[in-house]
Structure formats: structure tokens, C-alpha cells
Amino acid sequence: DQQVKQNSPSLSVQEGRISILNCDYTNSMFDYFLWYKKYPAEGPTFLISISSIKDKNEDGRFTVFLNKSAKHLSLHIVPSQPGDSAVYFCAARGGEIQGAQKLVFGQGTRLTINP
Amino acid sequence: ETGVTQTPRHLVMGMTNKKSLKCEQHLGHNAMYWYKQSAKKPLELMFVYNFKEQTENNSVPSRFSPECPNSSHLFLHLHTLQPEDSALYLCASSQVGSGRRYFGPGTRLTVT
Numbered sequence: 462d463q464q465v466k467q468n469s470p471s472l473s474v475q476e477g478r479i480s481i482l483n484c485d486y487t488n489s490m491f492d493y494f495l496w497y498k499k500y501p502a503e504g505p506t507f508l509i510s511i512s513s514i515k516d517k518n519e520d521g522r523f524t525v526f527l528n529k530s531a532k533h534l535s536l537h538i539v540p541s542q543p544g545d546s547a548v549y550f551c552a553a554r555g556g557e558i559q560g561a562q563k564l565v566f567g568q569g570t571r572l573t574i575n576p
Numbered sequence: 577e578t579g580v581t582q583t584p585r586h587l588v589m590g591m592t593n594k595k596s597l598k599c600e601q602h603l604g605h606n607a608m609y610w611y612k613q614s615a616k617k618p619l620e621l622m623f624v625y626n627f628k629e630q631t632e633n634n635s636v637p638s639r640f641s642p643e644c645p646n647s648s649h650l651f652l653h654l655h656t657l658q659p660e661d662s663a664l665y666l667c668a669s670s671q672v673g674s675g676r677r678y679f680g681p682g683t684r685l686t687v688t
Contacts, residue, residue: 463618465618554675
């Protein structure tokens with residue numbers, strides 16, 4: 462059973478507009494959420510995170526929103542730039558592996574920014 | 577970013593071969609991980625090492641054998657793999673207790 466889902470495998474947005482990437486989760490014990498960005502031939506890189514005690518976290522053009530009652534989080538990118546074209550992974554932290562917390566990843570959304 | 581390096585970057589092997597993937601982290605972290613990424617699937621955690629001790633084997637077949645000689649190096653030994661094992665294998669590191677992972681660039685493995 463997939464605990465973290467990104468239901469849109471791809472998204473296409475015009476440069477300068479807002480990109481909204483969505484993520485749903487099922488486990489109410491998740492306490493921390495992260496977004497990673499992945500370019501081809503590179504590993505995922507951390508983008509932004511949010512604790513379950515908050516509903517919003519902002520870093521420059523990137524904002525993550527958390528709706529705990531709906532078990533939903535979203536990543537907003539505004540304005541979108543061509544360099545934002547990548548695969549975005551949502552991840553949730555929950556449970557302990559002897560001190561190294563377990564991350565559960567979604568399957569990713571490929572974002573394409575069109576000039 | 578050269579915090580986590582992986583070699584080789586690409587590997588093609590037959591089902592009867594034995595090969596090893598290598599990962600090295602230069603971040604002073606004390607936890608290391610192997611993940612598998614298959615097309616259109618979430619990243620799957622394979623193994624976790626905390627302070628050089630394996631703490632998680634996520635139901636991984638025995639044809640994958642990890643080794644962590646010290647907190648900076650991690651290996652994945654491969655033998656008698658199947659074509660369905662073809663995937664991107666990612667190494668990551670973190671501080672124990674941190675939710676944030678630092679990933680290497682991955683090894684693209686093709687089993688023929």
C-alpha cells in the first residue's frame with residue numbers, strides 16, 4: 462500500500478506562471494514532509510520541508526502548504542522558470558529505524574516549464 | 577556538489593556476473609542508505625546503516641549484499657541479478673535522527 466502518492470505523473474506550465482505540485486498521504490503519524498528535485502543523471506536534491514505543526518513554509522519562490530485534515534501537501538513555485546523543469550518527489554517521515562527516521566517517497570511528478 | 581559520490585555511473589551486466597557499486601560520502605554523516613528507483617515507481621529503501629551497523633533490510637533479495645566498512649563508505653555487491661533488477665540505484669547519507677537525505681548521482685544498472 463502506497464502511503465505517499467503523487468497522482469500527477471507530469472505537469473506542464475508556462476514560464477512566469479505558478480506551478481502547483483500535489484502530494485497525498487495516508488499515515489497520520491507522519492511528522493515531517495520534504496520535497497526533493499531531481500534532474501536527469503543526478504541524484505535528488507533537497508528543496509524545502511515542513512513540520513506537521515505548521516501549515517506553510519516559504520523559501521524564495523518555493524512555498525509548501527500542509528493540510529493535515531486532508532492529508533495533503535502542495536508545492537507552489539512562483540514564478541516558474543525553465544530551470545525548474547525536473548522531477549519533483551514528495552517524501553514523508555514517520556517511524557524510527559533505530560534512530561534513523563524512515564522516509565517514504567512518492568513516485569514523482571515531472572514538471573516541464575515552457576518558454 | 578560532491579558530498580556523496582557513486583561509482584560507476586553506468587553498469588551493464590549479465591545475469592551470471594558479479595559486480596559491486598561503491599558510494600562515498602564526504603559530509604561527516606553517520607547514516608548511509610541504498611535506494612532503488614524503477615521507472616514510474618517511488619524510491620524504494622533497500623538498506624540502512626547507522627554507525628556502520630545495518631539496521632534495515634527492506635525485504636531485499638539476497639542477490640543484493642550490502643557492506644559498510646566505515647561510516648564514509650558503502651558498497652552494494654550484486655550477483656546473479658535478474659533483468660527486473662535494472663534500475664537506478666541511489667546512495668544517500670544523513671545524520672542519524674535527521675529526516676533529510678543527501679543523495680549521490682546514482683548508478684544506472686542494466687541487467688541483460
